Amino acid sequence: MELSVKNASCGYGNIPVLENVSLHIKQGEIVCILGPNGIGKTTLFRSVLGFLKLIKGEIALDGKSKSLITEKEFSKHIGYVPQGHEPPFPYSVKDVVVMGRAAHLKRFESPGIDDYKMAYNAMEMLGISYLRNKTYTHISGGERQMVLIARALTQEPKLLVMDEPTANLDFGNQVHVLQCISKLTSSGLGVLMTTHNPDHAFLCCDRVILLTKDRQILEGTVEEIVTEENLKKAYGVDVKVSSTKTDSGKIIKSCIPLL
Template sequence: MILEIKDAACGYGSRTVLSGLSLDIHSGEILCILGPNGVGKTTFFKTILGFLKIKGGEISIDGENIQNWSRRKLAKIIAYVPQAHTPPFPFLVKDVVTMGRTVHLGMFASPSKNDIAIAERAMELLEISYLKDRIYTEISGGERQMVLIARALTQEPDFLIMDEPTSNLDFGNQIRVLEQINRLSKTGLGIIMTSHFPDHAFLCSTKVALLQRNNKFIVGSSEEVVTEENLQSAYGVNVKIATTIDKDGSTIKSCVPLLS
């Protein structure tokens, strides 16, 4: 399956934030979107999800324009993982995860045994089954993020959109979430994620889109896009791309800021 964005223009009302953006994401690929605040990353997500009407161009799945799809139809194909949040009610983790089945249920239907089994499999896949009887508001930020991912997986989507999945997480939990993202892509999910950390593009991405101010953007592999010159242009800071050799001999790249 392929999600294609062709010459897309996105924005609010009469204001266009992005225009002329073209890229695609296939099943099993990870697209990491980088860029400073205010360049349109969230606007782009909202347009794909149908919260904002596309202002130009086309978004299609397997060649079919999704502009006129219903929210329910779109939610069966694309799931969304927001930044970790605290709900107003103290639901159990297993109930939060099972809420992902809502898109497959009738208006007044309750989750079936099959729906509950799907939710349990999602928790098992993410290795968070031990949390299922805990209260969502009482678990850690990293655990909440895993719960939100599990909830999205219970939709049984083909594509997963993740808005800064490591936001507000400590270093260890950031790495754990990134490891799970890599694992999920290997199951065939197409994943689009945003990040404020260019290193994440080296750690888990097939493609990178670097959005800059004044409607500039670069799309390509992490080696092509995440360069010292491009990061300086996008963020206005000096950066050195360092290379480390892993214990198995593989090369790992990272971004080191150069403080003045």
């Protein structure tokens, strides 16, 4: 399955935040969107998911225009992990996670035993089973982020849109989430994600889309796009891209700010 965005301009009303954006994401790959605050990454995601109407352009799923696909059908294939979430009621964690089954249930149908099993499996995969009986509003911001990822996985999507999935997470959980994302794509899930950390692109991504301050849209492999020159152009700071050789002989790159 492939999600594509063609020559899209997105924003609020008729005022564009991003213009002429084209991208595609298919199962089994991770595409990372990098760029400074306020550049339009979240606006782009909200437009892709249908929360905002495109000013122009087209979104398609396997070549079929999104305008011809019902929201319920679209949500069976595309999962979403927002930056944060404040529920109106104090649900238990397991009930928040099982809400990911909504797209597969009939109107007024309640989740059954199998739906809860899928929810428990998703929590087990992310290492948060210990949270399942806790109240969602009483856990930490980082734990809530993990719960939102579990909810999206319970949806059984083919493609997953993740808006800063490592936001509010400590260093260990950031690495854990990136490992889970890599594992999921190896089993056929496609991931389109944003992050403020260019190192995350080196760790797990196949392609990168970099939005710069002067509104350029740079796309290519991680090696092609995450360079010292491009990061300076995007963030306005000097960085050094360094390489480290692991004990197994693998080369891992990282970005060091030149303070």
